Amino acid sequence: MSAHISSVKLYIAIFLALMVGTALTVAAAFIDMGALNNVVAMGIAAIKATLVVLFFMHVRYSSRLTSMIVGAAVLFLALLFGLTLMDNFTRPADFVDHTLFDTPPASSTAVTGEH
């Protein structure tokens, strides 16, 4: 059995879908949707990434084992984000020493941020 060979038409259709996604991302960035701006931008990026993974990277036609490795990678990435941010976002506001970062603009000496 040989590998699945996608048609040129499919590859061009995916490319065009990615171009539309890029145009939508740029257009959406200029509309004020509050916190939704991030959701929309990352949502479109996730859809674009999924298209690349499924069709350009052939995961749609690969074995279940390959899909499992891809899924595991995404899971560990989610763990990295999830657990780190769960810790970081639940700390008291004074956890960060803001004096390190709140120097006025264009101050004469560089603050390295070291204690």
Place this chain on the structure above:
Amino acid sequence: MSSTDHTGDLSAAHAGAAHAALPRLEHHFDSYEQQRETASLGMWLFIGQEMLFFGGLFTAYIIFRHLFPDAFAAASHHLDIRLGSFNTVVLIGSSLTMALAVRAAQLGRQKVCGWFLIATMVLGVTFLGVKAIEYHAKYVENHIPGVTQFHWEENFHGKQIPQNQARIFYGLYFAMTGLHALHMIVGIGILLWLLYWVRRGRFTPDNYNYVEGVGLYWHFVDIIWIFLFPLLYLIGRH
């Protein structure tokens, strides 16, 4: 027992093509399909750890953007959205030519494959060229932390943005796009190596695994940019 015993008729098949450096079917695989799946599975494992490698930088980005939303929006405003969009189109275009190169290899059309690889490299170099123009602009503006005396004097929507907060955005910008660009440079190097083999006609529809593997790597680098572009260029534009 002679060393050729366990390779059986395969080594005989190779004897006819003594110049062929790439074995069509390694003796430890049962079939071409198994060999192909093993190759792409190994590549996916590598990509999995690459995802976590970049993941650390993305985590840092989320934490600092959460701390300093205004500074990130203001500093993002100083990036050239037109060059960023242009590069996004160029890189996705290079993914298309890479996918078509793999397809040509699957069909055994090595000449076509070679030309698509060259197109991919040209687009990759174009991306890096535009990136160099952007980096130079940042150099002139003194917005590269650690290279020049970082200078920031900015109000954003009436708010004063502390210099050290803007410095963190640019630190992340250069770390993330720099690591991405490094992957592109490595990718172009691997493409050159691949082109050498394609030109020598070393791939067949049964074994084009090197082409597929390089393709997976190139598409992965494209995906990283798909996330970097909105995160770095497009925040606080409204």
